Amino acid sequence: MDRTATDRLADLDAEPTLYQTSLRPHRSLDQRGFLIVMIIVGAISLVCGMAFLLMGAWPVFGMFGLDVLLIYVAFRVSFRSARAREDIRVTPSLISVRKVDPAGRADEARMNPLWTRLDKELHEDFGLQRLTLHSRREAVVVGGFLHTAQREELAEGLSAALADAKRGVARSAP
Structure with missing residues (x-):
């Protein structure tokens, strides 16, 4: 039985979300x-x-x-x-990183969490400087516009979600 792309997307929507966030650059002046x-x-x-x-x-x-x-x-x-944003969603079978630039153009990367690792570039004096999701030949930098403390919080959330995905999530029968 051949499944359509719509059926596969419906299955992804039915999956539990392990981690989801929408990141926006901070502007202190309204x-x-x-x-x-x-x-x-x-x-x-x-x-x-x-x-x-x-x-x-x-x-x-x-x-x-x-x-x-x-x-x-x-x-x-x-x-x-400040109109730029990054939407990150982690499910047991997919990591989706959608970057929208200030002009509204979107770029989306999709990765399998079982094959994805989170690389953290640390600086001794300044803390966490860069977060990169690596999956096979694809590398996506996330949270580049965040402050160091916010980047560390993002790293904790992504690390926990990747660990959950690799450990496996118990699903209840429909």
């Missing part, structure tokens, strides 16, 4: 904070620029405006990069 910062920067720039303008150094006034524009663009680029 839109309201951004508006406040830009108003303060703009006001300071205007006051200082006016002082130079009154002294006759009118080109400096334009440079202050350029500074405000560059700060605005830098924040916008930062907010745009």
Whole structure:
């Protein structure tokens, strides 16, 4: 009996989830904070620029405006990069890592947890620097934008899920 791809996907959805997380880059400044910062920067720039303008150094006034524009663009680029995310799901028969870049393009890696190992790159002074899932010839770096403590938490969760998958999960009969 030949099973369709839909049947196989339905079987994967019926499997227990050993670990699942959605990772997003942290940004401490929200839109309201951004508006406040830009108003303060703009006001300071205007006051200082006016002082130079009154002294006759009118080109400096334009440079202050350029500074405000560059700060605005830098924040916008930062907010745009915060749209990236990584979705990780571990079941007894599949590890799925879906990376979505800031533009919305998705890339998905699928690995068998029985053949996958988690490599941790540790730095003596700075802690856990990189997490990589290796399965045969495929290597996927996960949590690259996380802080060290968050990366260590992710490593603990993934290690436990991989150990559970390799040990085997007891399933109840339907």
